[in-house]
Amino acid sequence: MNLRVLTVFLCLGGSVACAQVEAAVEVSFMRDVAPILNRRCTGCHGSRKTEGDYRLHSFKNLKTAGESDETPVVPGKPGESELFRRLIETDEELRMPQLDDALSVQEITIVRNWIEQGAKFDGSDEEASFRSIMPPREHPASPEKYRRPVPIYALAFSPDGSELAVGGYHEVTVWNPEAGTLIGRIGKLPERIQALSFSRDGSRLLVAGGSPGDYGEVCLVDLKTGMRSLVLGTFEDIVLDATFSPDESVIAAGSADRSVRAWNAIDGKLLWSSSVHSDWVTGVSISHDGRFVASSSRDFTVKTHDAKTGALFTTYNGHQRQYGQFTGRFRIYDVEFAEESPLAFSAGEGNAVRVWEVEKARLENGTAGDMEARFAKKGHTRYIDYGPQKTVYAVCVRGGSVFLAAGDGSVSQFEAETGNRVRDYSGHTDWVFAVDAHSKTNRLASGAFDGEVRVWNTTNGESVSAFKASPGFETAPAK
Numbered sequence: 001m002n003l004r005v006l007t008v009f010l011c012l013g014g015s016v017a018c019a020q021v022e023a024a025v026e027v028s029f030m031r032d033v034a035p036i037l038n039r040r041c042t043g044c045h046g047s048r049k050t051e052g053d054y055r056l057h058s059f060k061n062l063k064t065a066g067e068s069d070e071t072p073v074v075p076g077k078p079g080e081s082e083l084f085r086r087l088i089e090t091d092e093e094l095r096m097p098q099l100d101d102a103l104s105v106q107e108i109t110i111v112r113n114w115i116e117q118g119a120k121f122d123g124s125d126e127e128a129s130f131r132s133i134m135p136p137r138e139h140p141a142s143p144e145k146y147r148r149p150v151p152i153y154a155l156a157f158s159p160d161g162s163e164l165a166v167g168g169y170h171e172v173t174v175w176n177p178e179a180g181t182l183i184g185r186i187g188k189l190p191e192r193i194q195a196l197s198f199s200r201d202g203s204r205l206l207v208a209g210g211s212p213g214d215y216g217e218v219c220l221v222d223l224k225t226g227m228r229s230l231v232l233g234t235f236e237d238i239v240l241d242a243t244f245s246p247d248e249s250v251i252a253a254g255s256a257d258r259s260v261r262a263w264n265a266i267d268g269k270l271l272w273s274s275s276v277h278s279d280w281v282t283g284v285s286i287s288h289d290g291r292f293v294a295s296s297s298r299d300f301t302v303k304t305h306d307a308k309t310g311a312l313f314t315t316y317n318g319h320q321r322q323y324g325q326f327t328g329r330f331r332i333y334d335v336e337f338a339e340e341s342p343l344a345f346s347a348g349e350g351n352a353v354r355v356w357e358v359e360k361a362r363l364e365n366g367t368a369g370d371m372e373a374r375f376a377k378k379g380h381t382r383y384i385d386y387g388p389q390k391t392v393y394a395v396c397v398r399g400g401s402v403f404l405a406a407g408d409g410s411v412s413q414f415e416a417e418t419g420n421r422v423r424d425y426s427g428h429t430d431w432v433f434a435v436d437a438h439s440k441t442n443r444l445a446s447g448a449f450d451g452e453v454r455v456w457n458t459t460n461g462e463s464v465s466a467f468k469a470s471p472g473f474e475t476a477p478a479k
Contacts, residue, residue, distance in 0.1 A: 027114040029059070030123045034130040036107050037062070039214075040097050042130070051098075056083070059126040075119040078112045087111060131236040136217060136228075139188045142171035145472025149451025152469060154209070155434045156196040161441035165205060166453055166469040167193025167434075172207060172221075173469055177443060177455045180465035186226045190217045195242040195253075208242035208253055210235065218242050218253045218263075232263045233270065241334075245286040250307060252293045254281030260295045260303070262310060272310025276303050283334035283395075287342065292358050294344055296335040302346050304358045314362035318354040318381045319346065326352045326383055334395040336402075338416060345384075345402055345416075347392040353384035353402065355419070384419040386412055393432065399439035401458070405432035411446045413458065423461045427454050 027033065037056055044051040054066025062083070063073060070082035078084040087103055089095035095102060103111075114120075123133050146169070154167040157177070164177040171187040190209040197206040205223055210216035216235030219228045235255040242253035244265065252262045260281055262271045279299040286293050286307060293305045294316075302316040319330045330349035337344050347353040360380045386392070386404060394405040397416060404412045409428040414421055425444065434447035437458065444456045447469065455464040 025113070027110055027117055029114060029119075029121050030130075030134060032110050033114050034123070034134055036103065036110065038130045038134070040100070040103060040107075044097065057129045057131070059121050059123060059130075073115060073119045076116060078115040081115055081119075084108075084111060084115060129236055131215065131234070134234060136219075136231040136234055137190075137215065139170050139190060142169050142185070142187050143472075146470035147473070149468045149470045149473055151433070151449045152447025152451060152453060153192060153194045153433045154196045155445055155447045155453065155469075156198055156205075156436050157438040157441075157443065157445065158198050159200055159202045161438040161443055164445055164453070164455070165196050165198070166447060167196060167209065168469065168471075172196065172205065173471060175453070175467070175469065177445060178464060180453075180455070180467035182471055184226075185471065186221055186223075189219070189221070189228070190215070192238065194238065194240050197242070197244055199244070199248060204229070206242055206244060206251060208239040210238035212238045212256065214238075216255045216257065218251065218261075220265075220268075230268045232268050233261055235259065240281060241283045243284055243286055245290050245307070246288055246339075247290060250286065250290070252284045252286055252295075252307075254284040254295045254297075256280040258297075260284060260293065260305065260310075262293060262305075262307065271308070272305075274303075274305055274310045274312070276312055277301070279331075282332060282348075283336070283346075285335050285337045285344070287337045287344075287358065288340055289342075292337075294335045294337065294346075294358070296332040296346055296348070298331040298333075298348075300329050300331060302332060302335050302344070304361075314358060314365055316344075316346070316354075316356060316358075316361045317365075318356055318361075318379070319348065319350070326350065326385075333391065333393045336395045336397045338397050339399075343416070345395050345397055347395050347404065349389075349391050351386060351389040353386065353392070353395070353404065353414075355382040355384060355416075356380065382419060384414050386414070386421075394435045396435045396437050398437040401437070403435050403437050403444060405435040405446050407431045409448065411435060411444070411454075411456075413444070425454070425456050425461060427463060427466065428452065 042057045045056045052066045055061035072083040074080040086096040150169045156165050164175045166173050174183045191211045193209040195208040205221040208218045216239035218232040220230045222229040235257050237257035239253050239255045251265045254260045258277045259275045261273045277297040279297050281295050281297050283296040293307050296302050300320050304313045321327050332348040335346040342357045391407040392404045396403040400416050402414045402416050411425040428448045430448045430450040432446050432448045437444045442458045444458050447453050451468045451470050453469045454466045
């Protein structure tokens with residue numbers, strides 16, 4: 001050990017009392033150490049980026065030496081552990097993390113105590129990434145008042161349409177959609193809320209989201225207590241969509257970590273996990289008969305899985321058309337099944353929604369031997385042409401209508417069966433990422449990047465209310 005590192009190491013001993021961290025306290029790797037490494041180190045030493053040929057996103061990798069051939073962790077001996085020496089190094093060219101602030105005294109003390117106590121691993125799988133097996137996070141409270149509006153990525157009507165849940169920062173806010181007034185707040189949730197869905201009886205709220213590039217979570221909130229009643233799963237990246245099956249027996253979700261998972265909605269047991277996409281999973285939907293889970297992705301495909309086993313049933317490639325009117329390769333940002341038919345609606349880049357059926361798509365896929373013949377066929381897909389080329393970020397299928405939210409600030413309504421345009425809803429001035437409709441009350445709600453929520457009457461297209469869904473930022477409804 002060089003003199004510089006030894007000096008820092010010895011000085012740390014005198015700082016422990018100030019940090020009020022006692023070495024006698026048992027340190028848990030998964031609870032105490034993994035979150036530090038995951039937050040401060042895996043950006044340069046993770047599964048995708050490996051400075052110095054060293055990875056520490058899993059315990060197996062953490063124990064394996066990089067290009068220096070120095071042993072990363074020697075149980076009971078922090079001073080002989082290369083990982084610890086790099087954390088307390090004073091030379092910024094050698095210290096971990098590089099080009100960033102050093103770990104705090106308390107964080108370094110936790111790592112040192114863990115090594116001194118034998119560097120034990122208390123996780124479930126040494127080869128699994130820390131993010132995938134870490135316990136659910138305890139989220140901080142949301143701000144009492146927002147200094148600026150928060151982008152809206154998710155919203156949902158309650159079963160009776162009297163309330164509108166809207167995603168906020170570490171919270172879900174609940175509003176009166178008619179008056180645009182705040183009803184309540186449900187806090188200590190993931191940082192960014194990407195998907196919301198009420199149970200049919202209104203007792204539970206499905207919430208999905210997380211922190212981009214860092215953490216994803218799917219949970220159920222008990223609306224009587226306002227607390228998370230069940231965390232279904234955590235992910236290595238933000239969860240971009242989640243949904244109930246029609247009978248509410250299954251919950252499915254998709255993440256930017258490219259995975260799709262399904263759980264038993266009652267006990268939270270994981271039913272299956274799939275990683276067949278090569279890019280973010282942007283949307284998920286479960287068919288009206290509960291047979292299929294469809295997942296859309298930026299990899300230009302929609303994958304359909306067997307809802308019971310997770311086995312890949314077929315791949316829909318209609319967003320990679322090489323002939324006809326709607327040619328091109330387009331990223332897909334959402335997919336939705338019809339409520340009472342086998343139709344699926346998928347959209348993203350380009351200027352048309354694809355309307356298709358899972359079983360017919362599988363028949364048309366055929367084999368590699370008849371690829372040329374298949375490309376020459378028209379296929380069963382129908383197209384809803386929504387006009388000038390723009391990106392659709394959200395699709396909602398309700399009451400025989402298809403509602404689209406787009407990046408140019410537009411919200412549009414089409415007949416699901418014919419594809420005829422019903423009307424356009426204007427008013428947003430920023431990208432619209434969220435849309436939901438309530439058939440019984442004839443209401444449509446949409447949320448935009450600038451934090452504005454707008455509610456319309458779908459019978460005549462008139463505006464009902466408009467407001468910034470950021471408590472404390474604006475007391476009067478937006479005009």
